[in-house]
Amino acid sequence: GVECVLFNEEYMTCTWGSRETLTANYSLYYWYENRSPVVECKHYLQDRGISVGCRLNQSEIIQFQPFHVLINASLGGTTLEIPSERMQLQDLVKPEAPVNLTIRNMSNNQLQLTWTSPYPKAQCLEHAVKYRSNKDTSWTEHQVKGDVFSLPSVDYEKYYTFYVRSKINSYCGSTQLWSEWSVPVVWGSNSTSKG
Numbered sequence: 001g002v003e004c005v006l007f008n009e010e011y012m013t014c015t016w017g018s019r020e021t022l023t024a025n026y027s028l029y030y031w032y033e034n035r036s037p038v039v040e041c042k043h044y045l046q047d048r049g050i051s052v053g054c055r056l057n058q059s060e061i062i063q064f065q066p067f068h069v070l071i072n073a074s075l076g077g078t079t080l081e082i083p084s085e086r087m088q089l090q091d092l093v094k095p096e097a098p099v100n101l102t103i104r105n106m107s108n109n110q111l112q113l114t115w116t117s118p119y120p121k122a123q124c125l126e127h128a129v130k131y132r133s134n135k136d137t138s139w140t141e142h143q144v145k146g147d148v149f150s151l152p153s154v155d156y157e158k159y160y161t162f163y164v165r166s167k168i169n170s171y172c173g174s175t176q177l178w179s180e181w182s183v184p185v186v187w188g189s190n191s192t193s194k195g
Helices: none
Strands: 003-007 011-015 025-032 044-047 050-057 066-075 078-083 099-106 110-116 125-133 140-144 148-151 159-168 185-188
Touching: 025 050, 099 159, 099 185, 110 159, 125 148, 140 148, 148 159
Parallel strands: none
Antiparallel strands: 003 011, 011 050, 025 066, 044 050, 066 078, 099 110, 110 148, 125 140, 125 159, 159 185
16 A cells, blocks of 8 residues: 655655565556646656655645545556555645754742744644653653643753654544654753753
């Protein structure tokens, strides 16, 4: 099958395998329902001479329009057509990881973690924060709606590591694709704290 991911709404890749599993010559065609003619991929992703995917630029991407892909695999003079499922591109968005994680000391032993997202529509995001102290064995994870996370009652004897990741919320799509985790930020004893 074909797997398409729309990265940060800047470009999309549709891939259909790896060099190890593919032997035929592949070409990808796509179209939007009720809209446009069938178009062949303009930018193939190659792995040692075999096409393993296609990259679509921002100008070729239309969200909220059913999207179809067809793959032609030709081998030794015969051509196989591999149709794909109908896709909704707004459900395939993978945002870029959050950046600029900053920790501030608030009153009453409280920490406030903020970040920014490179994704162009911040109101479409929900976030997850995971953190642990140097005394914890496992991570604690919280879902966060805005771009602020508060941790009450921190222990000044410990130091804490925080990560954030994002995904499109249910108002803007129904993707299950999380961004990668951010670069961590560290706070507490034995670390240079920001803020």
